[in-house]
Amino acid sequence: MIHAVNQLDGGDDLTWIPACADPRVCLVVSTTPGPVFDxxxxxxxxxxxxxxxxxxxxxxxxxxxxxxxxxxxRDRLKRIVAAEQSAVPLFTCSKCLKDTQLGSLRSRWYTTLPDTTVATNHRTAR
Known part of the structure; x- marks a missing residue:
């Protein structure tokens, strides 16, 4: 997997990407529309x-x-789902991962903070 090729230095010079890989290898390249895609x-x-x-x-x-x-x-889930940026899977997963890590940190060491934890590393009672 080569992600965001369009963001690499060198622009549309893709000669470093193998033209014919081993048939047992699946190469996935992601880019936005434009010169690199073309x-x-x-x-x-x-x-x-x-x-x-x-x-x-x-x-x-x-x-x-x-x-x-x-x-x-439920309220936090609704806010994330409603956010326009969450239509992009990479953004959504990155946000969840970051919030999970921060939630775990907050729940362990900052128990006196207001309830701003987005996600925690354990299931809570409903």
Missing amino acids: ALDPSWPRLAVQPLDTAERRALVVRFLAARSSELD
Whole structure:
């Protein structure tokens, strides 16, 4: 996986990417539309990643956090799902991971802080 090729120095010079890899290897390259996308081998299959709808956002957040034994309260989950940026899966997962780590830190050492914890490293009683 080579992510965000469009952000690398060198622009659309993609000669360093192997033209013909071992058939047992699957190479995935992500980029935004533009010169770098156009410079990729046109014979490679292409897939446009579409924004997530609200049901997909909710499912992603719940599954992502459940895999880390974490969860959100209902209000926080609604706010994240409603946020326009959460239509992008990478943003959503990064945000959940960051919030999970911060939540764990806050719950361990800063128990006197106001309730600003986004996610915790344990399941809470409902």
